[in-house]
Amino acid sequence: MTSPRICVAVYIVSAYWFTASTSFANPAVAVARSLTNTFAGIRPQDVPGFIGAQLAGAALATALDAWFYQAKAEAVPKTEAVNTGP
Numbered sequence: 001m002t003s004p005r006i007c008v009a010v011y012i013v014s015a016y017w018f019t020a021s022t023s024f025a026n027p028a029v030a031v032a033r034s035l036t037n038t039f040a041g042i043r044p045q046d047v048p049g050f051i052g053a054q055l056a057g058a059a060l061a062t063a064l065d066a067w068f069y070q071a072k073a074e075a076v077p078k079t080e081a082v083n084t085g086p
Contacts, residue, residue: 004068008061027051 030050033042042050 004065027054030054 027050030042030047033040034044034047035041
């Protein structure tokens with residue numbers, strides 16, 4: 001099974017290298033792109049939408065990550081700590 005972290009990294013790299021938008025994965029990039037007058041720029045009035053979507057995606061990813069790893073931690077049997085000290 002492929003790790004979700006690897007899947008996200010592959011998606012971001014692919015979006016960066018193979019699209020003109022470079023996926024706007026960073027809010028600072030969205031703001032900077034609104035200040036350019038190039039084919040890859042975005043309209044200043046669209047920046048709040050990009051940043052809102054980024055924040056919503058970050059919140060969803062955080063919630064899913066917490067849920068996934070909580071379920072995974074609960075599936076691991078609890079063991080007693082072994083004292084290896086003197």
